């Protein structure tokens with residue numbers, strides 16, 4: 544039996560793993576993909592304290608992983624397919640085995656929200672993208688559209704100006720949601736064309752993106768923006784498939800509710816990072832969640 548299983552190797556999971564390993568809990572961290580989570584899709588992180596020059600998302604998470612492993616954390620590449628959770632017993636079923644654990648921390652994160660419009664599904668990977676770091680270099684000297692007005696859309700639009708000849712930032716209101724500093728940068732960026740009060744209604748093309756149809760929400764006018772790439776950054780949905788049909792408390796958007804100690808409504812099961820219902824989803828808040836969850840899990844194990 545494990546003391547602690549952590550599911551998901553983003554910043555929250557790796558931090559929980561670091562704390563649990565230092566507490567000498569017999570811990571395993573399971574990750575179906577490469578360790579890192581969402582932050583791997585971020586080119587440059589400049590608001591994680593302690594790195595005044597900033598660093599890449601890859602480097603930050605690689606440092607976190609090495610630090611946790613230095614204290615003995617085992618990170619295993621296994622996909623969890625089912626959870627069996629009762630107040631008395633916690634069993635994690637992977638594609639290879641069933642692992643019983645005294646406590647469990649869920650750090651499965653979130654994934655980019657889709658627009659749900661015609662052409663989007665057909666053209667994913669053929670011009671429709673949710674990751675500028677991954678796909679930006681394909682659009683050298685081409686025009687692209689970025690959809691969204693939050694921090695992600697603005698940061699990624701700025702990143703795309705390194706490659707694209709013009710980045711059309713399409714936002715559904717006439718004011719950006721992004722942090723003021725990012726707003727200032729994007730408004731000053733020569734290669735960014737801001738398109739206000741507009742939503743995409745259709746992505747055009749068959750073998751590749753040829754354009755995006757936009758609707759002005761004030762005038763109801765339709766127009767076509769000829770672009771070769773469409774980058775969608777309209778927020779995130781919780782990666783909660785594993786939790787369906789289990790008696791967790793969820794918020795209205797499907798994120799898991801916890802108490803201040805990161806404990807969910809199921810005893811001995813904790814949640815940390817982007818999967819958790821909370822106000823601010825950042826690397827810095829994920830690592831705080833992860834540390835608290837590991838500490839609370841240790842207390843739970845001691846008490847049982």
Ligand code: NAP
Nearest residue numbers: 590691692693694695696715716720776777778779823824
């Ligand atoms: P977000 O803050 O939820 O913003 C989503 C944006 O997409 C909003 O501007 C929203 O418009 C728009 N939107 C939502 N649904 C839409 C739809 N169906 N059609 C068109 N537009 C739609 O998401 P995010 O930018 O991904 O950020 C998520 C979290 O990560 C935030 O807490 C953010 O601060 C954080 N983050 C931080 C950094 C950083 O600190 N450097 C970087 C990236 C992300 P409205 O504004 O009208 O709602």
